[in-house]
Structure formats: structure tokens, C-alpha cells
Amino acid sequence: MKRASSSPIFNPNSWTYDVFLSFRGEDTRCGxxxxxxxxxxxxxxxxFIDDDGLTRGEEISSSxxxxxxxxxxxIIIFSENxxxxxxxxxxxxxxxxxxxxxxxxxxxxFYKVDPSDIRHHKGSFGEALAKHERRLRENVEKVKLWRxxxxxAANLSGDHFKEGEYEYKFINNLVDEISVQLLNxxxxxxxxxxxxxxxxxxxxxxxxxxxxxGRCVAGxxxxxxxxxxxxxxxxYNSIGHRFQGRCFxxxxxxxxxxxxxxxxxxxxxLSETLGGTNLKVGTVHKGMNVIKQRLSHKKVLLILxxxxxLDWLSNLAGATGLFGDGSRVIITTKDKGLLTRNGIKLIYEVKTLDCYQALELFSWYAFDTNEPPVEYVAxxxxxxxxxxxxxxxxxxxGTYLGTLETIDRWQTILDSYKSAPYKEIQKPFRICYDALEEEEKQVFLDIACFFNGKxxxxxxxxxKDDELDFPEDYIEVLIQKAFISLDYDNRIWMHNLLEQMGKHIARQEPLTEPGERSRLWFHKDVYRVLTENTGTSKIKGILVKFPKPVDILLSAKxxxxxSNLKYFINCNASLSGYCGYLPYSLKLIDWGWCQLKSFPSNFHPKELIVLHMPHSHITQLGKGLMKCLTKVTSLNFEGCKFLKSISDFSGLSNMKSLNLRYCTSLLEIDPSVGFLENLVTLDLEGCTNLEMFPNRVGWxxxxSISLKYCKKLKKFPxxxxxxxxxRSIYMEASGIEELPSSIGFLSGLHILFANRCEALKNLPCSIYEFQHLSFLGLNHCPKLVTLPNKSNSEVSVSNVGSLPLALQTNSNTSHSPALPKLGAYASQDATYPALISLIILSASPH
Structure with a gap:
């Protein structure tokens, strides 16, 4: 039985502040x-800045x-005084x-001071230290420590701001680098x-x-x-800061x-080692070349x-040869032979915890303290x-036993296995699984077979509709009982030991006939059922995942x-042939590289919730199909280069995500997409032939919406x-010529990224209505030669403080000679046109 106690929680990311500013107030506070x-x-x-970050009445020095x-x-701002x-x-x-x-x-x-003056204690720094020595004769050691x-500090690599430099440019570069440091x-x-x-x-x-x-690989x-x-x-957490780039x-x-x-x-x-840069490399071979070009001079930590x-390791890390001097690659594996066969000599064997460590870890989970109560020790x-x-x-x-209320229950559970102790390590997990309610078991098996990582x-x-009234409750129970956890982006994570146990349980029902089971995941069983047409109404889900990509020829049957198939997930098989029937009961279709050009005419998927068919050969989504998709929340047809049209979206009132990236044959988007009330993300990046888009929208x-590289799209709705x-509009390298004045209705907009819009001619005055915009990218827009004016309108900079807008103008001023060279900051007392509040950036962060 658990008892209340404080427990040590290792959380290396528990910083209160990202940045602490150390500065001399009289020199730089107001500037x-x-x-x-x-x-x-x-x-x-x-x-954190010291004059507004502390609660009144606290002892400031200790705080x-x-x-x-x-x-x-x-960040230490060294100034004159x-x-x-x-x-x-x-x-x-x-x-x-x-x-x-x-x-x-x-x-x-180093703000308008010479680092050598600080290093050698000259100039104002030498004078100040000399005064301190005279005043603190009884505490010479303190002054010595200051010196x-x-x-x-002066020996560290820093940033030197010199007289005559543009302050805004220096600050923007510094903040961008700090952002990358924090990300890394x-x-x-x-x-x-x-x-x-x-x-x-x-x-x-x-x-x-x-x-x-030198470089090395360890296991x-x-x-x-x-x-x-x-x-x-x-x-990774302990040594990552020693590397120029790191990736787990x-x-x-x-x-x-x-x-x-x-x-x-x-x-x-590439993204993680280059500080968040989003690079698309196209093919594995090109990826190797890009890694070599960008990382060959970087000291990299890579953990696999x-x-x-390891046959593919050269495609990823080139056995460290693609990285710079001092790089380290660490590989975790259950197979020692894999390491030795590939010449990896540095191998660390992880052994089980010793008796004292095991008792402490168990006690934390069972009792919320580092040791068991005396009566529970044995x-x-x-x-x-x-x-x-x-x-x-x-x-x-430990989590399971900690839920038991009495010592007798502990005794009963442990005694029940005394006569036949389990030797296989999965058996303790089976005890915990057997203690679950039936609905919880079903959710556990679904996650183990289909949804780990989703x-x-x-x-x-x-x-939700799977005869479970409150599915989140069952997920929460599995979290509380340590069967699953949630990672940083709310994805479900289940340890592979538990996953294997779940898959093993699913494969036992019945053992001899795969077509009679509820969940198919083992590749040989899947192949047999799909090619021999032996599937039955008992099958709830199918995961098609082979050790290596294979071809499977489907038939009409x-x-x-x-008839009760709900989940169909294809990871790496090429399914071809004629598919004359798909069950109406399907809730999830995740079928990448599908060879079908169209869905069966008799397919009416009224239960479908997720339809993902990236890189498939589908040419159109007809009216009949679209009318059935009333429950769909996510559509993904990324990279479907044969897809030319999609019919009426008006029935898809539940859709939250629409991904049509790089559908290069897509010519138009039906106007009905503009009024989908629940749509959260719309991604049309790379639809290079898209010409028609809704004229009016009311999402x-x-x-977030992305129209990047939609070169034939001329008008924003x-x-x-x-x-x-x-929050964000991405229209980089699109053909859009102007933004409507109604864009001012986007009161929550944070990012408007319009770099390389070669046809963009002007911006509406309504951009001044954005109260939350933090980035406006207008790099290399050659036709954008003037910025809008608010006629006869001038506002105090202090009042424009709520408009934290970063305007990115052309770094090459010859592209837009008429764009003004605006100062980044103005005094709080001055009055300027609203545009003065914009912070001018000189280079794209992308």
C-alpha cells in the first residue's frame, strides 16, 4: 500500500528561465x-531581468x-561601467x-568595450577593480576572485558590438543564435x-x-x-553540450x-544537428551527400x-566518416553479435541492478518512497x-502491487506463483495484464498490435465508437498502471517487451487459423490471409509489416x-492486383504507396475516421466516396502525384487535418474546403499546378495553412x-500577387512567411491590425517595392509595443531599392509611423 512521500524526480529540463541577463543598469537598461x-x-x-522578475519583499541577493x-x-552584457x-x-x-x-x-x-580590457583588467575595468581593492582591503580574496x-569570461567566445554598428541587426542575430542554442x-x-x-x-x-x-562508435x-x-x-543529456550538433x-x-x-x-x-533546419533530401543517396556536406566539419553526437x-548505417552515419573530428556514435541493441560483426569494439554491457538498487527502484513505484515499510520488506x-x-x-x-490495499493481497499474488515460478521475463507483465478489466485488455492489445507510437x-x-463509452479513461488506466506512457508530442509509447507480450497474446486466438483471430500483425499470417482469402468477420485489424518490402497480389475476394475489419495499416508491402471489395466497417486506412487508381465503386466507408494514403496512385476522390466521409478527422494524400481532383468537402464537418503536400497534378481545391469548421491544419505545400483555391474562407x-511552392496560385482568399x-501562414515561393485587406481579420496570426514570392506586389494596410505577429518574412520579393502607409496615422512606439513584429526585408537591397532602411528601435517618448515598430531582419531563419 502506498504512503505519501516526496520522491526524487530526475528532470533535467526543469529550468525556471531560459535566459538570465546580467548587465549594468545605468549603461544599458533603457537601451x-x-x-x-x-x-x-x-x-x-x-x-529574467532583475528589476521585474522577483516578488516584492524578497531578499534580492539570495533570490x-x-x-x-x-x-x-x-547572457553577460559587459559595458563601460x-x-x-x-x-x-x-x-x-x-x-x-x-x-x-x-x-x-x-x-x-562586449558592448562597446574591448574584450582585451576585460581580460587584462585595463581601462575602466582596471580602474574599477583598483577601487574595489582599496575599499575591500579586508576582503582581498573576493576581489581576486572577481579578477x-x-x-x-573574456576568454570565452562572445559577441562584440562596436560603435557604429546597427543595434537591431546585432540583436536579431544574437537572438536567433540563442534560439538555436536552446533548441540544441x-x-x-x-x-x-x-x-x-x-x-x-x-x-x-x-x-x-x-x-x-578522433571519431568512434560504441555499443x-x-x-x-x-x-x-x-x-x-x-x-545524451550529460554530454550533449560538448558537441556542435546532437541527435537521438x-x-x-x-x-x-x-x-x-x-x-x-x-x-x-539533419534537422536536429543543424538547429531545427527543415531539410528535405529526396532520396537516401542524396541524403548521404547532404549529411556529408553539412556535418563533415561538425563535432556530432548521434545515438541510434x-x-x-547495421547494413544501412553507412546511409545514415557513414560509420562516423560523414561527421567531423571528435564525433561519437552510440548504438543500443539487444544483439552483441551485431556489434562485433561490424567491428565495433567499444561495448558497454548493461547488467541488472544490484539487490539494493532494485529494492529502491521497486519501492519508489510500489510505496512512493525509497524503501519499503518494515512489514513489506520480505x-x-x-x-x-x-x-x-x-x-x-x-x-x-511495483506499480501493480502498489495498488493492492492489504499485505494479505500481496501474499496471495506472490504465493500463487510459488509452486510454478516463471522463468520467462514477460511472465511478470502477464500477471499485471491479467489483472486488467476486459475493456482495458482490449485497448492494450490494440495499442500493442497497431498503435504504439501513434x-x-x-x-x-x-x-470512441468501439463499444467503449469513455476511451480516454481506459488509456489513462494503462498510463497509471505503467503499461504505456505519453511522449513529448502526446504520442503513445509502449516498451517493446510489453508490445511483444501483447502481440503474443493476440496470436494465441486461435493458434492454428490466422483468419479466425481478431488482430493480425505477424507477416506470415498476414500474407496467408490476404493471398488465400481466408479472412473472417472476427478480424478487427491488420498490420502489414514485413522484415523487408514484399509484393502481394490482391484478388477481388x-x-x-x-465484414468487421476496422484497422488496415500497410507499412512496407506493395499491394497490387484488383481489390473488388473493402469493408464498410473500416475506421482507419493507412495505406502508403497504394497501387489502386480508385476505390471500389461499392465502397461506402461511413465509419471511416482516418484515411492516409501517401504516395499512392489514386487519381480522384469522387462525390460518392466524399459523401460517406462524414466521420473523417484526418485525410493524408501527400505525394499522390496522379491525384487531379477532390470533390465536395462540405460533408466532412469533422475533419481536422488535410494533407495534400506535393500532389503535383492537383489543379483545384473545391470551394467547400474554405468553410470546414473543425479544420485545424491545411497543407498544400508543393502543389505546383494548383490554380483554383476557394475565393472566400471562414475557418x-x-x-496553420501552407501554400509554399504553389507557383500557379495567384490569389489569397x-x-x-x-x-x-x-497562427501561421506559409506561402514561400508561391505565385500569390497580393494579400486581401480582409487579412486583418486574422487577429491571432503569429507568423506570415512570404519569402521568395516573386509576384507579390503589395501588402494591405490591415497588417497593422495584427497584435500578435512575431515574424513577417518578405525576403527576395522583387516586386514588393513599397510598404503600406497608414494615412495620417502616427502612433507612439510605446503603444505599438503590443505589435511584436519582425519584418524580414531583402538582404540584397538591389532587389527592392524602394524599401526603406528603418531603424529597429526608437525612444519611448518619440512618435513615429507605426511601421517604425518593425524589427528589420536581414536573413531568413529558414
């Missing part, structure tokens, strides 16, 4: 520092020490204490209770010879559930089964998690012996017996009513 603070805040960076400790980056302040110097000492003890980042800014710390320093969630992890991280640190030159090897991924994440790729074994998966891994590697073969030790001190089993079994919201929609829920939800 440079104020402008920098404004830009940081508008970029979404949580920044500041704590704030510095809880900030991810400290910085060293004259004992307060500033004490801040500096604390900053470097945290830099050296906690590896926090420090960013010096030493100033020298350390995002930590992984390691473990709620990191028992036994620190010593293992130190062992791997030594194995990798961190700090030395972390051990049994399933023993904590390889957890340890790898902890290593999860579930690599599964994702590397197909070229598409490898391509995604390459693009993720859950690897089961039972707790029996339990950890039973699960062989395996961390995952300790978590699941979005929670999609699963909720799919389960392949699906004819599956109530839309948050009129906005017929206020749309508060829309």
Missing part, C-alpha cells in the same frame, strides 16, 4: 538591454543566486560557478526515478574518451527491458525497414536506439527476485470475408469573418 529583452520575449524565450542557478543560459558594480561582479561569479559545476551556457556580449572570473540543449526525459543510472553514465563517459580527438548492449534506452538518454534517434530498427524510414531518419538527423541490423524482496531485478519489470510490477488523440477517436478552428485561431 541595448531593453531591446534585447524585448526580442528575446517576442521569440518566446523566457527571460538572484537561485535564479541564475535555474537559468539555462546567462559593468565592473564598477559589486552586484554585477557577484552575479558573474555565480554564473561561472553554475557554468563549471552544471555545464550551464554562458554568452558574453579571475572576468578573465575567464533540449533534454530528453530520462526516468522518473533514476536509480543506478549515474554510475552507468560515468562508465560510458570513460568508454567514449569524451574530450579526446550499449543488454537484454530487453534492462534500461539501455534510459541510460542512452541520460548519456528512437526505434531505429523499426524505422530502418524501408527507404522511407531511412529517409525520415536522415532528415531528422534499438538497432537490429514481500518486496520476493517481488524483485521474481522479476529478476529488471528495471521495466520492477516499474510495472497520437493519443487519433486513438481516442478510433476507440482478399477482404470479402472481413473557425484553422491554426478573402477572409469573411474574424478568425482568431489561425
Amino acid at each position: 541595448f538591454t531593453g531591446h534585447l529583452l524585448n526580442s528575446l520575449v517576442h521569440k518566446g524565450i523566457n527571460t 538572484l543566486l537561485k535564479v541564475i542557478e535555474e537559468s539555462r543560459i546567462s 559593468y565592473a564598477s558594480s559589486k552586484w554585477c561582479l557577484d552575479e558573474l561569479v555565480q554564473i561561472f560557478h553554475c557554468h563549471e559545476s552544471k555545464q550551464q551556457m554562458v554568452r558574453p556580449v 579571475t572570473t572576468l578573465t575567464k 540543449q533540449t533534454y530528453l526525459n530520462v526516468a522518473k526515478y533514476p536509480v543506478g543510472i549515474e554510475s552507468r553514465v560515468q562508465d560510458i563517459y570513460q568508454l567514449l574518451s569524451i574530450g579526446t580527438t 550499449i548492449w543488454g537484454a530487453a527491458g534492462i534500461g539501455k534506452t534510459t541510460i542512452a538518454k541520460a548519456v 534517434l528512437e526505434n531505429v530498427g523499426e524505422k530502418s525497414l524501408s527507404n522511407e524510414g531511412l529517409l525520415h531518419l536522415q532528415e531528422t538527423l 536506439d534499438d538497432v537490429n541490423e 514481500l518486496a524482496r520476493r517481488a524483485i527476485d521474481y522479476v529478476q531485478r529488471l528495471p521495466l519489470a520492477l516499474k510495472v510490477f 497520437e493519443k488523440d487519433i486513438l481516442k477517436e478510433l476507440l 482478399s477482404f470479402s470475408g472481413m 473557425k478552428s484553422l491554426e 478573402e477572409i469573411v469573418e474574424k478568425m482568431e485561431s489561425l
